[in-house]
Amino acid sequence: MRKDRSRPSSTTLSTLLLLTLATTVANADEGDVTATLGGRLHWDFGQFENDRRGAPNVDDTEIRRLALEVSGKLYGLEYTVEGNFADLQDDFSVEAIEAWDVLVSKKFSAGKLTVGQFKQHFTLDDRISSNYGVFLERSLFAQTLAPLYRLGAGWLSAGDAYTIGGSVYSLESIDEWQIKGRAFGGRGTWAPMHEAGRVLHLGLSAAREYYDHPGRDGAPALRIRPRPAGHLSDASRLTLVSFGSGRDTDVDKTSIEFAAVRGPFHVQSEIGDARFDDGGQSGRVDSAYAAVGWFITGESLPYDRGGGRFGRVKPNRSSGAWQLALRYDTIRGRQNLYGVRDFSDTSIAATTAAVNWHLRSNLRFLLDWTSSRNYDHLRALTLDRTQALTGRFQYDF
Structure with missing residues (x-):
């Protein structure tokens, strides 16, 4: 959806801020203002084997x-x-x-205050940078229900073995301003073991969101539609719940996290749910995933205690680090009118195997194979089966 040109674009806002910073730098004493340039390039491809049930996904490449x-x-x-x-x-x-x-x-001294547009404190999988993720895609729950970049104010406190973060935020972002509403949420983590090569991580996230009239007065409908087999698998998307009647809709989200590292081995799992209510109908989305990984070359997945998440892999040798991983991911959505049986009950299950080559700490190649299935539980019918081979060249600085 293209933005209304009567409002400032993201480029306009960013440019104005950069000009303000440049002016400040020019008039500041050394040390008062600093600036560092960074960036990332993720180039992806996808090749698909589609069945005849749904629309076929098209083999493609993209600068992701x-x-x-x-x-x-x-x-x-x-x-x-x-x-x-x-x-x-x-x-x-x-x-x-x-x-x-x-x-x-x-x-x-007690923590860090952030104001502006930023990624909210919700789920381990979403808090891990896309530069460091084990798989090309985040879990089905994180990619569809994490609040992502929103305008608001947040606080993060971190101790030796814990983090506590929370925020109040608008459901708008600089780009997606048509979504109206407000929300609050938070995440807490505890890592009783956090040595190099020995990590035990537990976490809990929760959020409450209030959507104003989705589907009316220019606001888009509220729909949960995961991509089962990667970012290029739009033809296999499945609507799990949909609220677009124009009634205000409340959403409650929770997620429980577990992760562990022991030498070159690592595991990560989350169970999440979301409950939707617009006064006339309700919906629910339940999701879970479990992933295991192994560094063939002996490295360990590094843990960021200050953020309660995993970070950048540093290869032990000049030939790089090799990593194997496997994940099973499932998500199910049900929806019903008050006092009536579910009129929608669908799910997605996906299994992904990954091979990653970390040539340098900031240069890596990822290759994923995913097999997914869309299923309608009311009709006991498989809607789509897709297999995908996806890959990425990645560089950041």
């Missing part, structure tokens, strides 16, 4: 992420301005540039 970031200090504050330029390959205009982090933050 082409991001640039400016971050630094500003008179005792920290700032970040980050945008994704990948959509310029399809629409070469400023409207195609997507804003990610556009924020300022301040550290205090």
